[in-house]
Amino acid sequence: MIWKDTENDKVQHVWEYGEWEIAQQALNGSLLYNYFICNVGAGEQDNWLRTTFIQRHPTATRVFVEMRFVVRDCNSFGADSLTCKETFNLHTSEADADIGTSFRKGQFRKVATIAPDEISGVGDMQINTETRVVDNLSRKGFYLAFQDIGACVAIYSVRVYYKTCPATVKSLAAFPETVAGGENQALREVAGACVENAVSEDQPRIYCTVDGEWVVPVGQCQCRPGYEPKNDSCQECKPGFFKTSVSNEACEHCPKNTEPSSSGALSCPCLQGFYRAPNDPLTAACSGLPSAPQNLAATTAQMAVGKLQLSWSPPADTGGRTDITYNVVCDRCEGSVCQPCGEKVRYDPSNTDLKEISVIISELEPHLNYTFTVEARNGVSHLCIAKRSVALSNTKNLVNNKLVPEYRITDFTVKCSLQEKDEEKNKVTTYTVLVLEKNSVQIIDLSPSTVYLFKVQALSPEGNPGSYSMEQEFSTPAEGKCRKKVKPQLKPLKTYVDPHTYEDPNTAVLKFASEIHPTHVSKQKVIGVGEFGEVYRGILKAPGRKEAAVAIKTLKPGYTEKQRQDFLSEASIMGQFCHQNIIRLEGVVTKFKHVMIVTEYMENGALDKYLRDHDGEMSSFQLVGMLRGIAAGMKYLSDMSYVHRDLAARNILVNSKLECKVSDFGLSRVLEDDPEGTYTTSGGKIPIRWTAPEAIAYRKFTSASDVWSFGIVMWEVMAFGERPYWDMSNHEVMKAINEAFRLPAPMDCPSAVYQLMLQCWLQDRSKRPRFQDIVSLLDKLLKSPDSLKAIADFDPRVSIRLPSTSGSDGSPFRSVSEWLESIKMSQYSENFSMAGIVSMEQVLQMKSEDIRNIGVRLPGHLKRIAYSILGLKDQTSTLSVFAV
Incomplete structure (x- = not known):
């Protein structure tokens, strides 16, 4: 008995091949069985010990093999130890069925050479424990084998297991137990489901790591109306509480002038005599009607004949509202007969919906009595027409506040x-x-x-x-006019101040960023993970400001003071910028335990992911428009003597209007005042694929090196988020650039745009365009859309890094799914299978119409697959590999 399957908790047996023996040994008062071999003096050895067939979990592509064993010190054998070894080998072989006792060494592949940490001498026994990974398993099961090549070794136990991420609930989303992935799938995406009485716009997702840990939950669930989050569940609002919308906010007390609610209430109804206006939120208190206006009076002092001013004071009770308006009604009386004044009477500014507490009334006639009614109204008055809040004033022949005899104006x-x-x-x-x-009169000779x-x-x-x-x-106008010329005033250019120059970093934060009280910020859902902690989508409700969606960067608990200062330094940088293409800092929370940076919220997230998700859906004109925004933001930074150092599509954010804004100032530094405007770092990581050669070689960063990075961003945008230099290593990228290799034009890239990329990638940084030149050129292209019609030359085998008829290791594609995976089109594997396209030979016969007919609709995806097939057909010398 040698190994244990931890999934089924069954003890298994082994098959031996060679001279392995089974023995029993006492250790610490217990009898232990082991398999041992000790042919140290018999020349070359090749002894195998194989397990029985081990069933593989359908999704477990990686298993761990834990071995407990003893190896004897070769020196303890004296002269007999010349051929002695102190290691043995672990092998594995995959199969779809149990082959029984059949054994062929050629079926096995070596996993590792097992060497002990402790070697046993004469009279002692040092048990070693070693764990090795068997990866990339794909068949129904496998065998393990232990090969002795001349050691004195005893194996006591072998434990075979795989790792799982346990079933969990995160952000009100339940995720099932999931088998961890292997090296080809380091993060396994898992879809979850909202808990009862919770919903989500997008299906919640999370990632399971190879170590069996959950990371980066995406798509937060929120409780339905009438429910609030408690202990990973959504529970009904208690009586007297309510919640109107889908959110993770707590239930609220019923507001003023409402009836107590029942359990799970969505709102609280108004008490009798109180109302809500149609635009009032259900969270607002109910309102009553206003009382009548006070102190209504009419005056004619300083007024012309037939004109008076009516004034009043606001009502004593506004009904709990601020939207008070007034209506003025005029009745004209002759004797005992009264009737509306009609359209002849004029009101300034108006007689309805007045917000002022006075009105000037004109075109009144002498000898008549006028009755004026002023009604106070608020936003709920129209809901109760039976009650009016009015004040009356009788005015009889008032001129200069005196009664005058009847007369006629002549x-x-x-x-x-x-x-x-x-x-x-x-x-x-x-x-x-x-x-x-x-x-009327006309006056002349003025x-x-x-x-x-x-x-x-x-x-x-x-x-x-x-x-x-x-x-x-x-x-009166002048007889002749001249316009004085005014020399324009030149404003001094604002220059960036490096927060690292402050002796106390907290001073820089206070100088450049506004402090926000944490009660004004509410988190809604996690949208990412930053260097220092999680990033949330949330709402900022600052006093005197309109409620706004924001992104909230948090600092994870247990931070050091240096981490806090490094975290807030980005806010000290962002707070100095004000441009529509630079991410806007709303403020910081520094005076409380939970430190936060609050910025404007960009609905469409990072540019590289947005482009990949919308591959082929946008025109060249739209893409160039996005590039123009990025260039404008970089021109602003350059004008402020500021170098970004990490310009890449992943650090550009996109809002709902597809406006692009430069973000992520973690690597950024200020330009020094030397003539070349360079900044020398003392080390640190550099994003090789986006960085200019002089910055890589000499750690010299300038606006010209940012221009090189902008050229890479242009390529990313026109290639819909393709990874620059594909799967080349950083070393290969640096070597290729130094040998004058430049990224080829992406598919359907306008020639003018690609030429600008090449200008950005000139080896001599002094010859690269400046950002103001780039903005001007992109403006010209956008003003003349026809200039984007000429397309740069495109080679599909280079431009989208298509392997011809083989994978990355040079071997032929074994399946259609493997080929689709190599060109990042795995989502269409089922389309090909359902259409009966199951071999590469069938793929080579396909035309564009065939690709469209199996369900590939997006233009970018259609072209990528078609160009890949074109690349395959060009390799005619290798087509015979598909004939077998």
Whole structure:
């Protein structure tokens, strides 16, 4: 009995081949069985010990083999130890069925040479424990074999197991127990399901690592209306509480003027006599009607005949609302008969929906009684028409606040005044009065460039005057005009300040970032994992500001002060920038335990992933427009003497309007004041695929090296998120660049855009374009869309890194699925299978129409598959490999 299958907890037997023997040995009072062999003096040895057939879990591609064994020190054998060994070999062989006692050494592949940490001498026994990984398993089962090549070794136990991520609930999403992946699938994506009474817009997902740990949950579930999160579940709101929407917020107390709710309430109904306006949220308190306006009065002082001012005070009770407006109603009475005043009466500014507490009323007639009604209304008044909140005022023949005899207006006087400039003061001279029998006049022969003041007074037949109208000012034009030229003022250019120059880093944070109280920030769901902690989508509800969606970077618990300072240094950098193509810092939380950086929320996430998810769905014009935004942001940074150092599509964020914004300033540094504007690092990681050769070789970073990186970003965008230099190693990339290799044009890339890429990748950094040149060129291309029609030359075997008829190890493709995986089109494996395309020979016969007919619709995917087949057909000398 030699090995134990931990999944089924069964003890298994082995088959031996050679001179292995089974023995029993006492150890610490216990009898232990072991398989041993000790032919150290018999020349070359080749003895095998094989397990029985081990069934493989269908999804376990990696298993662990833990061995407990003893190896004897060869020196303890003296002269007999010349051919002695102190190691043995572990082998494995896969099969789809148990082959019984049949044994062929050629069926096995070596996994590892097993060497002990402790060697046993004479009279002692040092038990070693070693664990090895058997990876890339794909068949129904496998065997293990132990090969002795001349050692004195005893094997006590072999434990075979695989790792799983345990069943768990995270962010209200339940995930099943999942077998960990192997080296070809380091992160295994697992779909989950929301717990009862929780929902999610996107299916929740999480990743299982090879070590059996869950990481990076995506797609947070949220409790339904009427439920709140508690202990990994969604529980009903208690009586007297409610929740109106899908969220992970706690249930709220029923607001003011509402009836107590039952369990699981979505809202709380209003008490009788209280209402909610249609636009009021269900979380708002219910409102009552306002009381009548107060202190209603009419005055005619300083008013013309037939004109008065009506004023009042706000109601004592507004009903709990701030949206108070007023309506003014006028009734005209002759004797005992009253009727509406009609359209003749004028109101300034209006007689309905007034927000002011006064109105000027004109075109009133003498000898009539007027009754004015002022009604106070709020946002719920229309819901209760039986009750009105009004105040009344009776006005009878009011002129200058006095009752006057009845008369008829027959004449007007027009008073004209001239405003003259004096060295000491302005003086007004009245120089003429016109008496008119009509209600209009034309005045001529006025002086140029002069200010005139006019006012009108009504007269009765008896000569009784009314009040003057309000004075009106008129200016006559000049006889000739000239425009003075003003020299423009040049504003000093804002320069970036490196926060690392501050002796106290906290000073830089306070200087460049606004402090936010943590109660104003609410987290909603995890959208990623940063260097220092998780990143959330959330809501910022700052006083006096409109509620806004934000991204919240957090600092994981247990941080050191240096980690805190490094984390906040990015905020000190971002806080200095203000540009539509640079991610905007909303503020920081530093004065509380949970440190956070709050930025604007970009709905579409990182640019590289967005492009991969929308491969082939956007036109060249749209892509160039996105590049123009990135270039504009980089021009702004360059103008501020700032070098980014990590410009890549993964560090560009995209919002719902497809605006691109530069982000991630973790590697960024300021330019020094030397003539070349360089920055020398003392070490640290460099993103090789995006970095200019001089920056790699000499650690010299300039805006010109950022231009090189921008060229790589251009390639990523036009290639819909393809990885630059494909699967080449960093060493291969550096060697290729130094040998003048440059990335080829992506598929369907406009020639003008590719030429700009090549300019960005010039070896001599002084000859590369500046960002202001790049912005200008991209603007020209966007203004002339026809300039994007000429397409750069494209070689599918190079431009999308297509292997011809073989995989990366040079062996022929064994299946259609393997070929699709090599060109990152594995999602169509089932389409090919259902269409009966099961061999590479059938693939080579396909045309574009055949590809479309099996369900490949996206233009980018269609072209990628078609170009791959074209690359395969070009290798005619290797087509015979598909004939077998």
